[in-house]
Amino acid sequence: MKIRFRFSADAFTVTLIDQPAAYELVSMLPLQLEVSDFGSAEKITYLPHELTVDSAPAGTDADAGDLAYYAPWGNLALFYKTAPYARGLVRLGSIDSAIGKLGQQREGVVTIELIDE
8 A cells, every 4th residue: 555645845655564553544544634843853743543553563663764653642753864663663664765855844734645556
């Protein structure tokens, strides 16, 4: 499955991995959400409701280009820099191309939608 993140200055497609939390995210789409920068490493946004992560690993690290869900806070994270292991971080997929201007995106609205293939 592929989804698209549309920011004011750029758009990214993400290929989701085969796991329950990713399917649950897709069931919420399309979404328009407020996005902000966190830690000069990721763009975050909060979902309308939490994802179920019962079958997910206890945590993971993140590479630039990863899409993840941080269960303790209930937010999506789109990483533009690597990040160390975090308990409760669940990888959902990765950006299909270069991350381009992701780190330069300002706070504002992101549209997330399913791409029909």
